[in-house]
Amino acid sequence: MNLTDAKAQFIQSWGIMGSQWGINRTMAQIHALLIIAAHPLTAEEIMEQLSISRGNTNMNVRELIDWGLLQKVIVPGERKEFFTAEKDIWKVATLIMYQRKKRELDPMVKVLNQLSEVEGDKNDADVKAFTETIGNIKKFTGQAEKTLDTMIKAEENWFWSSFLKLFK
Amino acid sequence: MNLTDAKAQFIQSWGIMGSQWGINRTMAQIHALLIIAAHPLTAEEIMEQLSISRGNTNMNVRELIDWGLLQKVIVPGERKEFFTAEKDIWKVATLIMYQRKKRELDPMVKVLNQLSEVEGDKNDADVKAFTETIGNIKKFTGQAEKTLDTMIKAEENWFWSSFLKLFK
DNA sequence: TATATGTTTCAATATTTATTGAAAGTTTAG
DNA sequence: CTAAACTTTCAATAAATATTGAAACATATA
Numbered sequence: 001m002n003l004t005d006a007k008a009q010f011i012q013s014w015g016i017m018g019s020q021w022g023i024n025r026t027m028a029q030i031h032a033l034l035i036i037a038a039h040p041l042t043a044e045e046i047m048e049q050l051s052i053s054r055g056n057t058n059m060n061v062r063e064l065i066d067w068g069l070l071q072k073v074i075v076p077g078e079r080k081e082f083f084t085a086e087k088d089i090w091k092v093a094t095l096i097m098y099q100r101k102k103r104e105l106d107p108m109v110k111v112l113n114q115l116s117e118v119e120g121d122k123n124d125a126d127v128k129a130f131t132e133t134i135g136n137i138k139k140f141t142g143q144a145e146k147t148l149d150t151m152i153k154a155e156e157n158w159f160w161s162s163f164l165k166l167f168k
Numbered sequence: 169m170n171l172t173d174a175k176a177q178f179i180q181s182w183g184i185m186g187s188q189w190g191i192n193r194t195m196a197q198i199h200a201l202l203i204i205a206a207h208p209l210t211a212e213e214i215m216e217q218l219s220i221s222r223g224n225t226n227m228n229v230r231e232l233i234d235w236g237l238l239q240k241v242i243v244p245g246e247r248k249e250f251f252t253a254e255k256d257i258w259k260v261a262t263l264i265m266y267q268r269k270k271r272e273l274d275p276m277v278k279v280l281n282q283l284s285e286v287e288g289d290k291n292d293a294d295v296k297a298f299t300e301t302i303g304n305i306k307k308f309t310g311q312a313e314k315t316l317d318t319m320i321k322a323e324e325n326w327f328w329s330s331f332l333k334l335f336k
Numbered sequence: 337t338a339t340a341t342g343t344t345t346c347a348a349t350a351t352t353t354a355t356t357g358a359a360a361g362t363t364t365a366g
Numbered sequence: 367c368t369a370a371a372c373t374t375t376c377a378a379t380a381a382a383t384a385t386t387g388a389a390a391c392a393t394a395t396a
Binding site: 192193194220221222223224227247 | 353355364
């Protein structure tokens, strides 16, 4: 496989994976394109490379910037805006984890907290079973959140040394 | 909030979260319904509780069984099939992680392996940059997979004791 | 200031994905 | 064996989601 095909394949696969995880395919493809791009690209170039419209490009680039995965780059002497991606995969992963936690897990946790205050006879077997189930889920998510926070705050090196050993 | 409302709210939120993570909303709702159900339910009851069709129920229940999240239950003296969910949240989490790894991460890893064999001048800066990027992603996913495997194989207690301490 | 270059918005449209429901298939009890 | 009870399938349809493209908006240059 040559470099051009390999890049196309990477963009394709990254896009499919994104869509399976609830991330818009185009957004994932733009991200992939910029991860493997040798230089920052303009909106124009992104459009061409992925055969997508200007509007689509603009919206998804904005979303990616919002996630912290892309940055605008100023190129002296150029009117156009250039975009570049974070290439450190550890940082990419933590950024994505952080965003998804914030957007999807946190609201669920909020709901769980409300649900543990369900009223009713505490001796009623049904009420008891429900609050216990919710309690267990809360305990689990609480733990998962702590782990995630630690990972997000951690330095890459820490991951590749300590963390690695502990899980072997 | 009373028990009935709380249950409805839980099903609703679990469904929304599922859809944000690329899991069909109805599938997540059926799962939620059975997690908080006091007894195993029939397809009939699932249909009624969620106001969904027979076909939809059947398809999503099958998928959930395929994921290992639901089981058929034989109730003596009953013709109908009953369904029950795994209620241990740790087991639920590991089952989901295992399935998603298998279905979505593994194919990506396969592609990455192909991509690292890109042909071309190894001194070409572009080829070099590409293979390096792919190499880094592979290293990362390899590590993530190991971690996941360990978690999947681990006992719940281990998570709640050792793992917990290490991440504090 | 006028014009060209570049960016953003969003209603219309296309695409993808989920759902229905009725027919076909299967199993059990009598 | 056969009728009733129950389950599965899948083409048609509905609903959700993504994409386009042209007009409005913004900004730099001459």
